[in-house]
Amino acid sequence: MTSDILVNVTPMETRVALVENGAVQEIFLERNQTRGLVGNIYKGKVVRVLPGMQAAFIDIGLERAAFIHASDIDHDRVDNEPHKPIQTLVREGQALVVQVIKDPMGTKGARLTTALSIPSRYLVFMPGSNHIGVSQRIDGETERDRLRKTVTEMKALEEIEKGGFILRTAAEGIGEFEIRSDMNYLKRVFRVLQERMKDSVATSVIYEDLPLYLRVARDLVRADTEKIRIDSKETFGKVQDFVTKYMPEVIDLFEYYPGERPIFDLYSVEDEMSKALSRKVELKSGGYLIIDQTEAMTTIDVNTGAFVGHRNLEETIFKTNLEAVTTICRQLRLRNLGGIIILDFIDMVDEEHRRQVHRMLEKNLEKDHAKSKVTGVSELGLVEMTRKRTRESLEHVLTEHCSVCHGRGRQKTPQTVCYEVFREILREERAYNNDRYLVLASQQVVDRLLDEESSNVADLEEFIGKPIRFQVEPIYSQEQFDVILQ
Incomplete structure (x- = not known):
């Protein structure tokens, strides 16, 4: 398996796509106005x-x-x-x-x-514990024992009397020098934090985790990573400085992407994000999934659809369920679904078929960075599972309850539509030579463009060197807009 990481940076947000074997598997999104808090x-x-x-x-x-x-x-x-x-x-x-x-x-x-826990490239430092652990994703007792022994020895050399460490997945195969460097870095960070703990007043930030584009370097680079492409020259420079200082061994993986074609169009990431907001997911065989997110849980229903198979009904059902397993595991990661998840596979009579579907589900979930737990098939033919959730799902980040249908459906937020407008203007600017732009959109979107996003509009006008005007189109829904070249 090979993987690529695409980093799309704009003044408003950073988006990261993890692509494995040519298919988008995960999307990470961080907006400057609403940065995630996990790790702070x-x-x-x-x-x-x-x-x-x-x-x-x-x-x-x-x-x-x-x-x-x-x-x-x-x-x-x-x-x-x-x-x-x-x-x-x-x-x-x-x-x-x-x-x-x-x-x-x-x-x-x-x-x-x-x-408290403070992560670095290979280690997580836990100042309130003396435990030394190893990531479950590192196989082989010999390697696990070697890493534990190395950390124990380095801890004594660095005179760290209190504090435990967890060796992260990236630590597999690394030597004493890298571990010692990480320990020294974590010691310096914690020393600064201790000073801040003493001096800070209540309700104040003591430590903020790295921005998304640097967390990519720290957390997502693996042995099978081929390239990390970044479409912002300024961000690429910051990442290079960070990697040179803390992770010089992977610096060759990073490259600046200056192409005229938007970076997320390389692997149809925009299309995949749009599909990930749909209830229905088509299977290649003709079957399909229906995915429903609620406050309490997520349900995923498998249907044969147009797939009739070539042998008998049981064989058709078995093949549809096997194909559904791969798609379900990808959708869990792509949509960042968490909490309680109920999988309603098509009923299988053959006990061996049920076992194979369950085994394949567990095998596919091993690729997922989020911890999950799967039960056997229940009396009602359902598979119950949980997936650890630390951040909002893609649907909750990109959409909101629709005021037109009183919450029965969802629609993209004005903020999301504004950023789509900005991207469309940049796309048009690359393709055509225009004097100015006119954007037709709904009242909510135009209001936001002229208010909260006005500074971003000014930055964009300066960047392209052309004026942008906005006009309310009363018949447009919140998601509709047009960019007119003038």
């Missing part, structure tokens, strides 16, 4: 303790108070020993250093822990 460390203030829920609300300076459970504070207990009551662990008004482990989602605030 805050000095918070306890605003409310809830004994009935064994949890507390913490003010970390966000719009909504964040949430912490007793299990995310009481880390020193022995296995099977009950957690201490929340009221003995924290009190109202208390300052508490916490880290975000889940972004705010829907009406829920961020989820927190007091077990």
Whole structure:
């Protein structure tokens, strides 16, 4: 398997596509106005303790108070020993250093822990633990033992008395020099954090994780990665500086993409993102999936559709279910679906067929970076699974409840449509020689272009050297727009 990473950077947002064997597998999106919080460390203030829920609300300076459970504070207990009551662990008004482990989602605030962790290229440093762990994705006991022994020895050499480490997947096969360099980097970072913890006031940020374009270098580069293409020269320069300093061994993988064709058109990423917002996913055989996201869970229904097979009904059903497994696992990653997921495969009579479908599901999920747990087939013929969710799904980031249909469906947000307008203008500018542009769009989109996005519009006009005018088209829906060349 080979993989490429495409990085599309604009002043408004950064988008990253992970492509494996020519097919888009995952999309990462970070908007400058709403950056993800996972990994950030805050000095918070306890605003409310809830004994009935064994949890507390913490003010970390966000719009909504964040949430912490007793299990995310009481880390020193022995296995099977009950957690201490929340009221003995924290009190109202208390300052508490916490880290975000889940972004705010829907009406829920961020989820927190007091077990801090700071990642580097090969290691994750845990200042409150002495445990040394190895990523489950590193196979072979010999390699796992070697890595544990190396970290233990380096820890003694660097005189790190308190603090544990987890060796990340990228650590497989690396030597003492790389591990020691990472330890020194993490020591410096934590020393700075300790100073900030002492000096900071409550509800302030102590540590922010790297921006998405640098996290790509730190977290997504693997042994099978062939190229990381970045379409912004300025961002490419920043990534080069970062990689030269911390990851010189992979610097040859990064390249600047100056092509006239938009980088996300190389592998039809834009098309795949549009398809990922649809309920229906076609299978090559003629069958299809129906994917429904709700507040409580996601359901995926498999249907034979037009596929009639060549032998008998059982064989047709089995082949459709096998094909559906591969597509389901790709859609889980592409749409970033998490939480409880119910898979409704077509009923199979043959017990061996059911076992093969289940085995193939588990095998395909091994490629997924997010942890998942799969049950067997239930009495109703359903497969229940969970997939760890730390950020919003692609649908929730790109769309909102439709005011026209009173929440029964979804539509792209004005912000998403504005960015599509910007990309369309850049696309037209590359293809044609125009004097100016006129954008026809809905009232909501034009209002946003003239208000919240006005500085981005000014930057775009300066970049292309041509004026852009906007006109409201009353009959247009929120997703409709036209760019007219003048």
